[in-house]
Amino acid sequence: MKNKKVLAIVMAVMTAASALVGCGATEATAPADTAVTTEKEDDATAEAAQTTDGEQVTITFMHDWPEYEEEFKQMISDFEAANPDVKVETQIITWDVLTQTLTTAFAAGEAPDVACCWANQMGSFNSVGATYDLTPYLEENNNEWKDSLLAPAVQSGTVNDQVFCIPFRTTCTVLAYNKTMMEENGWEVPTTLEEFETLLGEAAKTGVTPLLTPGNPHGFQIASLVETFALHYMYDAGYLKNNDYLTGHYTDVAKEYAEAGARLRDWVDKGYIDADSLAMTREDSTGQFYLQKGLFAFVNNNELTDLEKNSAEAGFEIGVMAFPAPEGMPTLLHNFGVDGFMVYSGTKYPEQSARFLKYITSKDVQQKFGNETLSVMANKDCTYDNANQSEFAEIFSSAESYRKNYDYNAGDIGSDTGDLEAEFLSDPSETPEEFGQKIEDAYVKLLEENGK
Structure with a gap:
């Protein structure tokens, strides 16, 4: 009976017509050819x-x-x-x-x-x-x-x-985890990226997907993972608080994205994320999560009602956490x-x-x-x-975020870079250095075409 109930939940998720609430995975902004007919000073x-x-x-x-x-x-x-x-x-x-x-x-x-x-x-x-x-x-x-x-x-x-x-x-992209599975295996909630990687390795040995990371469309949460890695390297480089970066005028990011791409490849090679994640949609990912085939899943905090309801119906309890940063670094929220x-x-x-x-x-x-x-x-x-809602509030009030707010028309740059991140994962012949340069070139082109 429980299996039938779980499958019913998954089918409901897979066929739901309602779309994800909260912020999207991309930097959704006005198309470059938009012209406003009403000026503010008229x-x-x-x-x-x-x-x-x-x-x-x-x-x-x-x-x-x-x-x-x-x-x-x-x-x-x-x-x-x-x-x-x-x-x-x-x-x-x-x-x-x-x-x-x-x-x-x-x-x-x-x-x-x-x-x-x-x-x-x-x-x-x-x-x-x-x-x-x-x-x-x-x-x-x-x-x-x-x-x-x-x-x-x-x-x-x-x-x-x-x-x-x-x-x-x-609203933010965060991690939900199977709290019941964690407790049954004696696993502790990780507080640093290093502890997180160790836990993902332990989970991989049990046959579950350690981190459910859907990549459809435009790279989706795979892009969030790459962007989060890149934030860590950019924080170390010391320019996240630079106003030029925050307004979309700093483009020298090839090195940091190359490092992020290399880490993504490493996680795939180690089985931390599924190599077929690019074909996975949000509904696929949450369906796998409710079937307890994954330990962690990328979610949006505004999905909490459905997450708690459906996981309870499936027979387990969830916990929530921010994606952890390397030891000694503050928690950085990519998609806050x-x-x-x-x-x-x-x-x-x-x-x-x-x-x-x-x-x-x-x-x-x-x-x-x-x-x-x-x-x-x-x-x-x-x-x-x-408790989970309160945890989200604590995360958002204590973590740091350096999300760009372009002072010019940014077009579809989020989708464009997400596609590049998905293409990198799908093409083993592309080197991390080539990938990093492609990301930098995309930002350079955007600035040249639309920046003031």
């Missing part, structure tokens, strides 16, 4: 600052969480009751079409007043004139709103001291991001839009959403009773 924006003298106005609000439709309906209903001069009209999309939906809307001059976004898109969106500066609203009443939010989350949506993205919840909301530069109702965002990031609203969805929220006063 008459429409000046007109937008006018008051409506209490007359009811309608703002459009777009989010990419169809699975949370009821939660947002309630949130909006409560806001409208407290703000009778504002009606909120909702549009719902899915995360996988988010960037294209926005850039198409920007080009047509028909973007929603308030739209879901990832904070690391703000430099790119700002470069095409699509973002509204929310800094004055955040700084009202001696920074009251700004100080209620996690500082790193606010900073991730800040470009040249202007805040364009209001953080809603934090913010699911947030921006206000379109062409809005006629900036004050009402900002008021709505202030409401949905207030302590009570954020706490309720966090409790219902096991999300780690942007409001810094939220607390968490769930």
Whole structure:
């Protein structure tokens, strides 16, 4: 009976129509040919600052969480009751079409007043004139709103001291592990990369896949693994905190990516990850995890509800952890991001839009959403009773992240480099040095074509 139940879970995961919530594995940003028809300094924006003298106005609000439709309906209903001069009209999309939906809307001059976004898109969106500066609203009443939010989350949506993205919840690629399997084998949770490698070697001897690492599409979590390795080497090189790197102007990275590629090959050769991972999708990976054919799996923290439910149904308990760094190095989060909301530069109702965002990031609203969805929220006063949710919150508050926020249009650079990382793994004849140079060349080309 248990096997039938586990197989049912796996089939449900494999056939689910809902897409992954949270940040994507790629640097999703505006296409290079996007042209915004509404400029921030034109008459429409000046007109937008006018008051409506209490007359009811309608703002459009777009989010990419169809699975949370009821939660947002309630949130909006409560806001409208407290703000009778504002009606909120909702549009719902899915995360996988988010960037294209926005850039198409920007080009047509028909973007929603308030739209879901990832904070690391703000430099790119700002470069095409699509973002509204929310800094004055955040700084009202001696920074009251700004100080209620996690500082790193606010900073991730800040470009040249202007805040364009209001953080809603934090998101990151992390590791889930089979806690029951760990305990049965007497394995300790690793705290350093060296301990992690040793544990992966022990797990390989038992016949399970030590680390489930799906590579479809665009390299996916294999790309996350390579990028994490590269971060470790770049940290040692000492330039991660350089503003040129963080804004996409530093490109001398061939050496570090060559080292990352060599380590990836080594892990494949040792059986730490499956050589056939390139064909594996997220659904394949979680399916294998629920069948207990893998010890660790790359996941997004916003999948926690499904992870806990399905693993319990499959008969085991999960734990969560950040990908460990080498001894003596702080934990570095490659894919740390913010699911947030921006206000379109062409809005006629900036004050009402900002008021709505202030409401949905207030302590009570954020706490309720966090409790219902096991999300780690942007409001810094939220607390968490769930052990794994609390662990995520601790990771995000104590680790370091150096995710790029390009100050120019970055195109599809995340997908491009992910493809290069996948091609490297699939081609044994390509040397790590050749791979590292290809990654550097991709960044050089991007800067030459789009950088200011």
